Amino acid sequence: MVIGPVVGAAVIRGADTYHEDLGQRRQVPTPAIFVAAALVGVLALVPMLALHRAEVRATDPGGRGGGRGWPTGPRRPPGPAPPA
Numbered sequence: 001m002v003i004g005p006v007v008g009a010a011v012i013r014g015a016d017t018y019h020e021d022l023g024q025r026r027q028v029p030t031p032a033i034f035v036a037a038a039l040v041g042v043l044a045l046v047p048m049l050a051l052h053r054a055e056v057r058a059t060d061p062g063g064r065g066g067g068r069g070w071p072t073g074p075r076r077p078p079g080p081a082p083p084a
Contacts (some may be wrong), residue, residue: 003040011036 008029015030 006035006041007036008033 012027012029018025019028078081
């Protein structure tokens, strides 16, 4: 919401495409604005994925989940624990 209008305005200015309506000449967006929006979206995913990975690692007890949030060790069958 902060970066979008700045990037959009830069793409529209860089395209140098105009439309005349009611005697006024105005700049119009081109399909390049969608490419710019996709790049901003991909760049926004990088820190989000890094934060998610850090959170999973911080909440994984014993580090057995391999950073994915589920245990990878051997599973015990359900029921009472075997006598020691």
